[in-house]
Amino acid sequence: MSTTFGLSTVLGYPRIGGNRELKRAVEAYWAGTIDEDTLERTAATLRADVWQTLRNARLAAIPSNTFSYYDHVLDTAVAVGATPTRFTALGLSKLDTYFAMARGVDAEPALELTKWFGTNYHYLVPEIGPDTVFAADPAKALREHAEARALGLETRPVLVGPATFLLLAKGDDPFARLDDLVGVYAEILAALADAGVSWVQLDEPAYATDRGPDEIDALRRAYARLGALRARPKLFVATYFGEIGDALPALLDTPVEAIGLDLVAGPGNLDRLAAAGPLGGRTIVAGLVDGHNVWRTDLRAAVAAGAVVAGLADHVAVSTSCSLLHVPVDLSVETRLDPGLHERLAFARQKVDEVVLLGRALRDGTAHLPAPLPPPPAAWRHDEVRARLAALTAADRRRGDSTARAARQQELLGLPDLPTTTIGSFPQTAELRGARAALAAGTLDDEGYTALMRAEVRRVVRLQEDLGLDVLVHGEPERNDMVQYFAEQLSGFAATEHGWVQSYGSRCVRPPILHGDVARRAPMTVGWATFAQSLTTRPVKGMLTGPVTVLAWSFVRTDQPLAATADQVALALRDECRDLEAAGIRVIQVDEPALRETLPLRRAAQGAYLDWAVGAFRLATSGVADDTQIHTHLCYSEFGDVITAIDALDADVTSIEASRSKMEVLGDLAAAGYRRGVGPGVWDIHSPRVPSREEMAEALRHAVAAVPARRLWVNPDCGLKTRGYAEVEASLRHLVAAAAEVRAG
Numbered sequence: 001m002s003t004t005f006g007l008s009t010v011l012g013y014p015r016i017g018g019n020r021e022l023k024r025a026v027e028a029y030w031a032g033t034i035d036e037d038t039l040e041r042t043a044a045t046l047r048a049d050v051w052q053t054l055r056n057a058r059l060a061a062i063p064s065n066t067f068s069y070y071d072h073v074l075d076t077a078v079a080v081g082a083t084p085t086r087f088t089a090l091g092l093s094k095l096d097t098y099f100a101m102a103r104g105v106d107a108e109p110a111l112e113l114t115k116w117f118g119t120n121y122h123y124l125v126p127e128i129g130p131d132t133v134f135a136a137d138p139a140k141a142l143r144e145h146a147e148a149r150a151l152g153l154e155t156r157p158v159l160v161g162p163a164t165f166l167l168l169a170k171g172d173d174p175f176a177r178l179d180d181l182v183g184v185y186a187e188i189l190a191a192l193a194d195a196g197v198s199w200v201q202l203d204e205p206a207y208a209t210d211r212g213p214d215e216i217d218a219l220r221r222a223y224a225r226l227g228a229l230r231a232r233p234k235l236f237v238a239t240y241f242g243e244i245g246d247a248l249p250a251l252l253d254t255p256v257e258a259i260g261l262d263l264v265a266g267p268g269n270l271d272r273l274a275a276a277g278p279l280g281g282r283t284i285v286a287g288l289v290d291g292h293n294v295w296r297t298d299l300r301a302a303v304a305a306g307a308v309v310a311g312l313a314d315h316v317a318v319s320t321s322c323s324l325l326h327v328p329v330d331l332s333v334e335t336r337l338d339p340g341l342h343e344r345l346a347f348a349r350q351k352v353d354e355v356v357l358l359g360r361a362l363r364d365g366t367a368h369l370p371a372p373l374p375p376p377p378a379a380w381r382h383d384e385v386r387a388r389l390a391a392l393t394a395a396d397r398r399r400g401d402s403t404a405r406a407a408r409q410q411e412l413l414g415l416p417d418l419p420t421t422t423i424g425s426f427p428q429t430a431e432l433r434g435a436r437a438a439l440a441a442g443t444l445d446d447e448g449y450t451a452l453m454r455a456e457v458r459r460v461v462r463l464q465e466d467l468g469l470d471v472l473v474h475g476e477p478e479r480n481d482m483v484q485y486f487a488e489q490l491s492g493f494a495a496t497e498h499g500w501v502q503s504y505g506s507r508c509v510r511p512p513i514l515h516g517d518v519a520r521r522a523p524m525t526v527g528w529a530t531f532a533q534s535l536t537t538r539p540v541k542g543m544l545t546g547p548v549t550v551l552a553w554s555f556v557r558t559d560q561p562l563a564a565t566a567d568q569v570a571l572a573l574r575d576e577c578r579d580l581e582a583a584g585i586r587v588i589q590v591d592e593p594a595l596r597e598t599l600p601l602r603r604a605a606q607g608a609y610l611d612w613a614v615g616a617f618r619l620a621t622s623g624v625a626d627d628t629q630i631h632t633h634l635c636y637s638e639f640g641d642v643i644t645a646i647d648a649l650d651a652d653v654t655s656i657e658a659s660r661s662k663m664e665v666l667g668d669l670a671a672a673g674y675r676r677g678v679g680p681g682v683w684d685i686h687s688p689r690v691p692s693r694e695e696m697a698e699a700l701r702h703a704v705a706a707v708p709a710r711r712l713w714v715n716p717d718c719g720l721k722t723r724g725y726a727e728v729e730a731s732l733r734h735l736v737a738a739a740a741e742v743r744a745g
C-alpha cells in the first residue's frame with residue numbers, strides 16, 4: 001500500500017462514457033426496458049474503462065467513487081444516510097429510492113436541482129433538518145474501491161466533504177448539524193481504512209465562495225477531528241473553483257495530509273500558500289490543468305507555477321483544477337475539427353496526459369515538453385467586428401423610457417390583462433431528433449428536413465391557437481440546443497460531434513467552442529419566426545439566446561476579457577433582433593437563463609461582472625424601436641443576488657422561474673423597484689406532473705397581490721423541450737383556464 005500521494009492525479013473524470021452509454025442505460029432502466037442487473041453491469045464496465053484509461057495514461061494517483069447514476073451530491077447524501085423520510089416511506093428498492101429523490105415520483109416531488117457553483121452542472125440539493133438522522137453507508141465507495149482493486153488498482157475514494165455538503169443543503173439550519181455529520185464521516189473513514197484504503201479525497205469547493213469566520217472555524221474543527229482519528233486513511237482535502245482565502249490557514253491548522261488548490265480559477269492561492277508559513281510535510285496538490293475549459297495547457301507556465309509550489313511544500317502533486325466532469329471525454333474522436341483548432345484543444349483524456357507530463361517535468365525538468373503552440377490562425381480575427389465594437393457609444397445600449405414603451409406596445413399588441421405565453425420550446429420528440437440525425441447522416445436532405453420542421457411549426461402554432469394562448473412561439477423544433485444552434489451559424493465558434501458533457505442526470509450538452517471573433521454570417525432565426533407568424537394573426541415571439549448564456553454554455557477563448565467576447569455575440573444578436581423586427585415580428589425574447597450562473601463566486605468580483613453582462617444584453621436588445629417588445633427569460637437559479645441587474649437589463653417583460661419557490665421572487669422584484677412586465681412561472685416543467693387549474697390560479701392570485709394584472713404574464717417556468725405532448729397539452733389547458741379565472745376576478 002502506497003502512502004505517498006503520487007506525482008499526478010485528477011480530481012474526477014467524466015462518468016457518462018465516450019458515447020453517453022450511461023445516459024442510454026439509465027433511461028432504458030427508467031423506461032423499464034432493462035433491469036437493475038443490466039444497468040449495474042453497464043455501470044461497472046464504464047467504471048473499469050475509466051480506471052484502465054487513467055492507468056494506461058500512467059496517472060500516478062487514481063480516484064474512485066467518482067461514478068454516479070445521477071449526481072455525486074446525491075451519492076454523498078446516501079452515504080451519510082440523509083435520505084429524507086418522505087422517500088424512505090415510499091418503500092422502494094435502494095436504487096429506486098435513489099432515482100425517486102433525483103426525479104420525483106407521482107406522490108413525491110424530487111429534491112431541488114440547482115447549479116453546481118459557476119458551472120452548467122446541476123446537483124440535487126440535500127434536505128437536512130434538525131431531525132435528519134445521519135448514518136454511515138459507505139457501500140458505494142467500498143464497492144468501487146474493491147472493483148478497482150480487482151483490476152489491480154489502488155484508488156482514492158472521493159466524497160463531497162462534510163462542510164460543503166451542509167453548505168449546499170437546504171432546510172432548517174443544516175450547517176448546525178456539522179458535528180453530527182463529522183461523526184458519520186469518521187465511521188465512513190474507519191470502514192474505508194478497514195478495507196485498506198490509503199487515501200481519501202474530500203471535496204470542499206464551498207470554500208471558494210465567500211465564507212464567514214464561523215464557517216471557516218467549523219472547517220478547521222471538522223478536519224481537526226477527522227485528522228485525530230486513530231485508524232483512518234490519509235486525508236486529501238480538495239478545494240476548487242477559486243481562491244479559498246482564510247480556509248487555507250484553517251486547513252493547515254489540521255492534520256490533513258494533502259490540500260488541493262485550484263491555480264487556474266484561483267491564481268491568488270499561490271500567494272496565500274507562500275504566506276502560510278511551514279507546510280509541515282504536507283502534499284500540495286496543484287490544480288494546474290483547467291478542468292473547466294478545453295484549451296491545451298501552457299505547459300511551461302504551469303511548470304513554473306508548479307515549481308513555486310515545490311519551493312514551498314515538501315511534496316507536490318500535479319492535478320486538474322477541478323474534476324474533469326465539465327469537459328468532453330476525448331478529443332481524438334473529433335475528426336472534423338479544423339486542424340488549427342484541434343491542435344489547441346485538450347479534452348478529459350488529453351488533460352490526463354498533460355497532468356502526467358507536468359508531474360514528470362517537475363521532477364525531471366522541462367526538456368521533454370512538447371513545443372509551444374503557434375499563434376492562433378489569422379482567420380480567427382474579424383477586423384470589421386472589432387471596428388464596430390470600438391465605435392460603440394452609450395447610446396447603443398439605451399432604449400426610450402420603459403413606461404412609454406409599455407404603453408406604445410400595448411396599443412399595438414392589444415393583449416388582455418394576464419396575457420398567456422410559453423417560454424419557447426415545445427417537446428423535442430424522437431421524430432425531431434431522428435430527423436436531425438438523418439440530416440447529419442446524409443439520409444435526409446435539407447429540403448426534407450425543412451419540410452418536417454415546418455410541419456412541426458404548423459402543428460405547434462395550431463395547438464397554441466386551439467389552447468387559446470395569447471402570444472405564440474414557433475416551438476424551436478429546429479434547435480438541437482439553444483446555444484449550440486446559434487454557435488453553429490456564427491463564425492468564431494466550432495461545434496463538436498461527440499463532445500458531450502453531463503448537465504444533470506442523464507441530460508447532456510455539447511458546448512460549442514468559441515475560439516475567434518464572433519460574426520453573424522446571415523439571419524439565423526428569421527425564416528422560422530416569419531413562417532410561424534404567417535400562420536396566425538396572434539403575435540409570434542421571436543426567440544434568441546442572450547450573450548451571457550451563449551458564453552456560459554460554450555467553451556470560451558481566454559485571450560481577451562469575457563466582456564469583449566460578450567459584446568461580439570451581442571452585436572450579432574442585435575442584427576438578428578433588427579432583422580426580426582423588419583420582418584414583422586413584434587415581440588422578441590432574448591433568453592438569459594445563465595445570468596446568475598456565471599456570477600463570480602466572490603462578492604468583490606460580482607459588480608464588474610454584472611456591468612458587462614447587463615451591458616451586453618442591452619447592446620443586443622437596444623437596436624430595435626420602442627414599440628418592439630423585448631422579453632427575457634431567467635431560470636435554474638435563485639435570483640435574490642441579481643435583482644437589480646434584472647431591472648437593469650431593461651427588458652419590457654421578464655419571465656422567471658418561480659413555481660418551486662412559491663412566487664417569492666415577486667416580492668424581491670417589487671422591493672427593488674421593478675415596474676416592468678413579469679411572468680413568474682406557474683408550472684414546474686422539470687417534473688412530469690400536470691399542475692391543476694386550481695393550483696395555478698392560486699399561484700396567480702398570490703402574484704396579482706404583488707404585481708398589478710396589467711403587468712403580470714402567465715407562463716410556465718421554462719421551455720417544454722424535455723416534456724411529452726400529453727403533459728404539455730393538459731398543463732397548458734389548465735394554465736389558460738387559470739388565467740381566465742383570475743382575470744374574471
Ligand SMILES: Nc1nc2c(c(=O)[nH]1)N[C@@H](CNc1ccc(C(=O)N[C@@H](CCC(=O)N[C@@H](CCC(=O)N[C@@H](CCC(=O)O)C(=O)O)C(=O)O)C(=O)O)cc1)CN2
Pocket residue numbers: 120428430432433434436437479480481482483484503504506507508509510553636722
Ligand atoms: N446548453 C444548455 N445548457 C443548459 C440548458 C440547455 O437547454 N442547454 N438547460 C438547462 C438544463 N440543462 C439541460 C441540458 C440538456 C438538456 C437536453 O435535453 N439534452 C439532450 C440533448 C440535446 C441535443 O443536443 N440534442 C441533439 C442531439 C440529440 C441526440 O441525442 N441524438 C441521437 C440520435 C437521434 C435519435 O435518433 O434519437 C444521438 O446523437 O445519438 C438534437 O436534438 O439534434 C439530452 O441529453 O438528451 C436539457 C436541459 C441548463 N443548462
Ligand code: MET
Pocket residue numbers: 423424425482543591593633635718719720721
Ligand atoms: C433554459 S431556458 C430555455 C429557454 C428556451 N427558449 C426554451 O424554451 O427552451
Ligand SMILES: [Zn+2]
Pocket residue numbers: 423593633634635636717718719
Ligand atoms: Zn428556462
